[in-house]
Amino acid sequence: MTTSAPRSTRQRAAIKAALDAAEGFKSAQDIHADLRSTGGSVGLTTVYRALQSLADSGEIDALRKDDGETVYRQCSTPVHHHHLVCRVCGRSVEVEGPEVERWADEVARQHGFTSISHQVEVFGTCPLHAAEQVPDEGTARGD
């Protein structure tokens, strides 16, 4: 097993391209719909599998939204960072948080925990959508 790299196929390329063109985070379902509308047809299953493998190899970043959907994004920085995501448009900003990393490490160590990992996401409404807040559920249906 010499770190076998996945075969390069039309689908895989299309998926990476779609993710690349995306402004913010996209779910597998989003990518799939995106691809269909663009003409190229890729199976949902394939999208899930490709996204998964890309996330595994670290090429893209995955995060689970509050509602349970897993979204992916092509990150510009390969270094560890977190995201500031707009609840309305989904657009995201990559942010660093050295103090957060330090804090997580600290509290974990304090309690004797090892193999630490953390999950940090900040959600909010970006300046472009300050007006159309997200009441709760249902109002934000702009497709």
Place this chain on the structure above:
Amino acid sequence: MTTSAPRSTRQRAAIKAALDAAEGFKSAQDIHADLRSTGGSVGLTTVYRALQSLADSGEIDALRKDDGETVYRQCSTPVHHHHLVCRVCGRSVEVEGPEVERWADEVARQHGFTSISHQVEVFGTCPLHAAEQVPDEGTARGD
């Protein structure tokens, strides 16, 4: 609407009790199974609804695991805090992180985001299970 409080029923009490007795986080399914084994029978639907309303009113804390399951826990502190969760036994420790709150607020403000909220969880292996690490998926099946 005078902040109508939910009616106190046998089921609701049982659910709160089960959650209270729990060491770490429990999913709706867990609570349901727990209740069934204890004799008291409560419908799965009811468990979901009760847990949801309890979380809404802030009486319990909810968090979504990496695998997508939502777990709940009776928190000892009503103030905002985060959790340090053991990947092996699920036991959790409540931790505070003023610097994290500050950081989240800061980066959000810097980018003009409003209505900020954040999701911060730290995972690791507690000292009692440092040996039985979680390889990846499947080894931890201690019921």
Place this chain on the structure above:
DNA sequence: ATGGGTGCAAATAATTTGCAGGTAA
């Protein structure tokens, strides 16, 4: 040629919802 990649359909799984009947207030 061959084995990994693909995709359809069916299988899972967690959670939600419709609706009839029970019960706390």
Place this chain on the structure above:
DNA sequence: TTACCTGCAAATTATTTGCACCCAT
């Protein structure tokens, strides 16, 4: 009594898997 609560079953939704077929290597 009455509105809210309960719970069963069916519906949803996101994601996974079986399996036959196709293509990059």
